Amino acid sequence: MLSNSSHVPKLYLSIIDDVIESMREVFLDEGLEDRVLDDLRQLWESKIMQSKAVDGLALMKNTINSSNFVLQLPPNYGQTFSKPAASMVIPAGQHVQSFTAKNNGGTLATFSLPPGMTYPVQIPAGVTLQTASGQLYKVNVPVMVTQTPAGHRHLSQVQPRQGVPVVEWRDPSSASQQSATVVPSTVLKTMALPKTEPFSPQPVAPPRADPQTTEQKSLIPPVQPPNEKPLLPQPVVQPPVQENNFVQQPQVPSAQATFSGQTPVSFQPPAQLPSHPPESPFDSGDFNLDGIDFDSPQPLDMSLSSSSAHMPSLQVKMETTLSEGSGFMGQGSEFEAREMVKQEDHGAVADMTTHLEGLPVDSTKLEMALLKDYNYNDALADIIQLDGPADSSSEEVEELEGGAMGENEFLGMMTVEALQALQEVDGSSDDGISSSSGDSVGMDEITVEEDPLNSGDDVSEQDIPDLFDTDNVIVCQYDKVCFSFLVCQYDKIHRSKNRWKFYLKDGVMCYGGKDYVFSKAVGEAEW
């Protein structure tokens, strides 16, 4: 569907833009940084692209958000590195793209990232990056530019845990800000990193007329707590770098001096680099970027087991409390139990929020599910039901809870009650419930009568549960090709004998693994 497939990516992007922009203020009100919203956008777009349900989304995005950056080779690039400077291999995810750059001493080698380039992009060390505005940033260590959610206007917020210099990146042409996180290879962690300190974006911003429209790159010292003075040398937290950092310190003031908003900023003389131990694999030209775990979930995982153990206990505690309330203490405690449940309901969200802060990672999802389950299944189960199937025998129900009976017994009674109510047995219900022995007898009677009652129901129900039990949502996740799903609104549904006519509007369809949209759809089918 040519016309549709060209509309869909644009439409989706416009919807994404709408949502993200309208949530920007709300996010800020919540005290969240912009980068969280950008994270969300990145995740959202990447998932859509992964699903391949939309053709050309990536292409459309890149057209809109094309980013160019210019690489300038330092004059003595050839001296410092054994790697031939003529070509720089920049692996980008699965794609390996090589760029040849003119390397004639001090000449500027420029190239721009092709639009199809995907992150992560690895940039070897010694490369100077020049933004579109002309500002130069030198990359002292081989870095990998990844498009991760961590990028942020204020570099202070972007600090990864592992001592990674972060490059912040602004698209020249779009309002939406992509952020790239530059991650040095683990191999190179021993190399000097903090040369990049003065490149924090805050000092960068003033010299630049319009930070949003120009591309800015800034290298953040690794693992920097947010609000330190950007221009001062900042101690590197990462242990292996300590000694190197120490070496670097005296260099920084000179760098700082040069960094006064003037375009050529190159504060690490390449001569410094050979001072580092050559045994590092760095010199071999093998830019290995393994093991860079930017937002390592490890610290979160460690407490997962404890937190997940914590949550079931929360639920169990509530259940037992309620059961005690309902079973043993009669009406008074029933209300208490109800109030507890209500409080739990009202406090659920607040509790969840506070609880979430304490519990990391998957436990939050579990807890949400738990809370939902608790609220809507267990709470209802634990609260004495006075309506529904127990309607006609509500009096008996109240009597029962007055007695000293456990919850299980009570529910057993309720089942009997429900069955009896369904069968509209008038006199026997009063008799059969007063004593427990009577109950069991009643239950037997009911059970016997139940079978012929229900057996007639089974036949007609066989097809439909199976049909709707295909659980289409799950199927579509595994096999998009075969599964089709259409959500829309209906203007009119018409039937004449067994001929059905559908007049639908504003629909989103997924069939053949692809997404389609329509404003109107007309269909007919025979049943």
Place this chain on the structure above:
Amino acid sequence: MAYQLYRNTTLGNSLQESLDELIQTQQITPQLALQVLLQFDKAINTALANRVRNRVNFKGSLNTYRFCDNVWTFVLNDVEFREVTDLVKVDKVKIVACDGKNQVNDYFSHSSLIIRPSQ
């Protein structure tokens, strides 16, 4: 309030998954995620109403139909979707349709599975 019908589409699901990830990493609260979803509902309803202008015809055989809470659910077999340009055939399609005339009722308003923001 706009229909929450479109949350179970590629766009909606990917948004929900992204929000779930952010919740897991504690970058946002579930409340905020809900707000985002509500905003998404509005945005997609508006976009579909205003920014889409194409027409599709389809024909097939009706396997089942259901009308509950003003929501039609159909399962069709051997369906041909026809747009001006071309034709797509599918073996089975499930159609979920909310009332287009009256948007007051939410698709999920009765199920109360969604924690509403307390405003």
